[in-house]
Amino acid sequence: MASLPSLAISGTPHKLDADVRKLSPASVPLEKRLSYQRSPPTADGGREASVQPLDAREALALLREGTGVESAFYVPLLQQCIETRSLPDAQVIHAHIIKTGTHEEAFISTSLVDVYMKCGAPHHARKLFDTLPQRNVVTWTALITGYVRNSEPENAILIFVRLVESGCYPTNYTLGAVLSACCALYSIELGRQVHGYMVKYGIESETSMGNSLCSLYSKCGSLESSVKAFRRIPNKNVISWTTIISACGDNGDTELGLTLFADMLSEDVEPNEYTLTSALSLCCMVQDLSLGKQIHSFCIKFGCESQLPVKNSIMYLYLKCGEIDEARSLFDEMDTVSLITWNAMIAGHAQMMNLAKDDMAAHHSGFEAFKVFQKLNRSGMKPDLYSFSSILTVCSGLLAIEQGEQIHAQTIKSGYLSDIVVSSALVNMYNKCGCIDDATKAFVEMSTRTLISWTSMLTGYSQHGRSKEAIQLFEDMRLVGIRPNQITFVGVLSACSHAGMVDEAEYYFNMMKNEYGIKPVMDHYACMVDMFVRQGRLEDAFAFVKKMDFEPNEIIWSILIAGCRSHGNVDLGFHAAERLLELKPKGIETYILLLNMYISAERWQDVSRVRKLMKDENIGSIRDRSWISIKDKVYFFRANDRCHPQSAEMYALLESLLQKATCLGYVPYKSVELSDKEDEENSVGSAAATHHSERLAIAFGLINMTEGTTIRVVKNITMCRDCHNSVKFFSILTKREIIVRDSKRLHRFRDGRCSCGDFGALLL
DNA sequence: CGCTCATAAT
16 A cells, blocks of 8 residues: 555644535526436426426437537536446547536536546546646545545545645535545544544534544444544434444444443434344344344334345344244245345354354254355355355365365356455365365465464464474564464464474463563463473473463363373373362363273273263263265264164274274274264164274265275364374375364374374373 | 435345
């Protein structure tokens, strides 16, 4: 972006020329002009045309032939140009205007500037403007407004500076347009300066100006300034209220937003459809269905429930609050839908996928999102950046790489890949699907990179065990001047941990605290503890935990216990387990870890103690689920599942693989039986061999997928170390790349190694 | 009065 000038407010004392009419030439009689207005004169309005209105099309045809028309026709002709957005027509008219010398009349040339701008030709407008003998504040304003319209806010600002320098007085129209330019530039500094001009000209208290300021500050991310601007508006109208309420939503202060909505009602300001949709969106954010329903009834009361945006909001409210059937029937009842309707459906299902506790539910939601996306494509409407970013999130969640690739192609074709959110979602999708090279490619090809895209890529490298690249990326990011956040540092520290770079980890940990003033949270400590544990430095790990200024949580203890188990320090493990049990952990995986530890040590009393605690704490039964997607079908597996027709083949394959693996040195770990009751019924009379769900899914993939293709499996809980170890052998024996994404991380098995660093601290 | 400026849903 070109550097922008400062808008010095000092200098010649300006006074707002309140009466713009003085500047307006009246060479064409008012009544003549009126007769060419778009709306036909009404019978009772007394606006009889003094010149017989000539059809604008006919007039334009005459001009094209070179025949002149009366100069009074220029206004409707230009009006017609705006409607058709036809640049050539504008040029024809322009030529005639010059021929007749009419361009010296300021209002005609102002119209021409406006027409060029509305035809998307700012260059033509500017060229004309620069040669004008006469220009007034309206002409200047038309140019500024036009630049904003054509997404050239820098030029709008530069023209405003020239306007001020030329001694012209800006009007409220002018300052409103300049404020829009500041908004487009997200420049709160420029905005404040324009605010200064408004104060100076005494128009700050005008409602529309206050509203604009309120909106500007909100869009620039300062809710505080926005609220201040709002409070200073003496005569707040419904727009003022709507602006501040939606500002609260945009800036994440739902509580204040809802309070202000209540204030508005108690001050007897009647909300309109804009206000109500904003309020509904606040209810969505806090998932408050009962409040949402009240606002729904307001919509009916104020008669705007039939408006599409309102319908969209209400549908989205039900969807976000989990009332899928209600949302669905509202959707089906809609006779007209907009792209936003489709997008709301996709985004709603995508969110449900992410929040679903149950993996079956998650998958179902994701699948619904795909169905909606498909229907959108067939409806004749074109997906936009919102559709693409939502559906790419769904692909990430389901590891649906085939669909993801198709959508990638569609984003290129439609041009939406240039959008920062879409391209970030694409990087994320490839990372989550285990395609680090495609992610890198997508990242490199981005036109601009934000904190989110850098962090996403960095985390991708880190999760794939490519620590050097992750850290290199971090340094590049700092070099470009992007300020890392908390999440970025989680990526950096986990990369260090992965590669055993203890000194670097400590260096970055301190950098985070001292240079960036970011307070370390549990995740950061978890990375550090994980690192010491990986190194077998259990004492250092425990010492680090003692340094924390909060109590270790379930995650920290789990890492310590898993580490003790891996490094055979059973006593320390038992000690840590006692501390963990005092916390009454919530996560089912924590219990499996503890059970596994006690089972390996054959401490059966502790095993039954943990099982009892699980019952007391109402920890549900252990459900082990995996799924694999082949073509457009998804196949689910449970532990020891024998439901599938190919079961016999799958079990035989697993047996033979395990046998071969044993020859290569595979030793099974004893681990907890993961079948739940439902599964046990199904596996009555089954062979002795037990398999967790991911092994079944992998076997299914090996049988049904073309040789050499990558196998991608999603698992709902963390892999156990026995499965992890055996899959490493499978990758050698079958010469396949196998990707398992479990609830904690991504495992990419290749040639007997796993990208997680072959270390079990994050395994059960 | 030729710039028609300010608010919403994904």
